[in-house]
Amino acid sequence: MATTRTPLMAGNWKMNLDHHEAIALVQKLAWTLKDAKHDAAAVEVVVVPPFTDLRSVQTLVDGDKLDIRYGAQDVSAQASGAYTGEISATMLAKLGVSYAVVGHSERRQYHGEDDALVGAKAKAALGAGITPIICVGEGLDVRKAGDQVSYTLAQLDGAYAGLSADEAARTVVAYEPVWAIGTGEVATPEDAQEVCGAIRGRLAELYDDSVAQTVRVLYGGSVKSSNVASIMAKEDVDGALVGGASLQAEEFAAIARFQDHQVGL
Numbered sequence: 024m025a026t027t028r029t030p031l032m033a034g035n036w037k038m039n040l041d042h043h044e045a046i047a048l049v050q051k052l053a054w055t056l057k058d059a060k061h062d063a064a065a066v067e068v069v070v071v072p073p074f075t076d077l078r079s080v081q082t083l084v085d086g087d088k089l090d091i092r093y094g095a096q097d098v099s100a101q102a103s104g105a106y107t108g109e110i111s112a113t114m115l116a117k118l119g120v121s122y123a124v125v126g127h128s129e130r131r132q133y134h135g136e137d138d139a140l141v142g143a144k145a146k147a148a149l150g151a152g153i154t155p156i157i158c159v160g161e162g163l164d165v166r167k168a169g170d171q172v173s174y175t176l177a178q179l180d181g182a183y184a185g186l187s188a189d190e191a192a193r194t195v196v197a198y199e200p201v202w203a204i205g206t207g208e209v210a211t212p213e214d215a216q217e218v219c220g221a222i223r224g225r226l227a228e229l230y231d232d233s234v235a236q237t238v239r240v241l242y243g244g245s246v247k248s249s250n251v252a253s254i255m256a257k258e259d260v261d262g263a264l265v266g267g268a269s270l271q272a273e274e275f276a277a278i279a280r281f282q283d284h285q286v287g288l
């Protein structure tokens with residue numbers, strides 16, 4: 024983690040928690056962070072619930088003036104029209120959504136999303152003032168073959184192909200090795216740094232150093248309060264995209280409070 028970038032901890036709830044449960048979790052998260060005197064300017068905390076929860080989360084965050092932001096798990100590449108089941112970036116912006124996850128490996132795997140579509144979704148989000156969290160990362164076969172860097176950078180090239188430097192500077196990247204998602208198998212801090220560093224290097228090549236130094240690169244895959252500090256200690260890791268552990272308020276708050284934890288030597 025470099026001191027110039029504000030760390031970002033985003034909790035991707037995936038298809039979990041209805042809008043009642045969402046309110047309970049966000050309230051508990053807010054209390055837990057308040058008890059710990061959490062400074063939202065020092066570490067940004069974001070929840071990413073299902074679409075159906077967003078209106079309730081908005082009402083709670085606005086009403087209680089919580090220092091918590093929220094995002095969507097996906098966004099349409101289209102602006103409006105006959106796209107049954109899709110949700111536009113403008114609709115999300117109206118709900119005060121700050122972030123949209125695009126290209127999550129589960130969407131790539133189960134919905135056939137490719138890099139061009141991921142890039143188009145990122146562009147649509149940016150057009151509505153929403154920060155896309157662009158997900159990349161290799162599967163187990165690629166990792167076993169030692170090709171994780173080239174594979175992930177090819178995904179990055181595809182997703183950023185249509186983005187200008189100004190747009191790229193307003194994105195977040197999440198490196199999520201598929202073999203580490205929901206498996207309990209966390210990448211080592213060195214594994215995370217290798218690819219996150221390569222992503223930053225590629226952004227410098229595609230754009231310039233200022234873009235590369237501005238974009239936050241997150242790690243995702245079995246992040247917990249017990250392993251987050253050692254991963255965050257790495258130079259090019261600026262935060263985490265957390266799945267399962269973000270469904271428990273105390274655990275997610277402890278992840279956001281990673282600076283309280285001692286990094287083992």
Ligand SMILES: O=C(CO)COP(=O)(O)O
Pocket residue numbers: 035127199203204205206207243244245246264265266267268
């Ligand atoms: O996919 C993830 C976040 O987007 C990671 O999920 P887990 O933290 O459950 O491994």
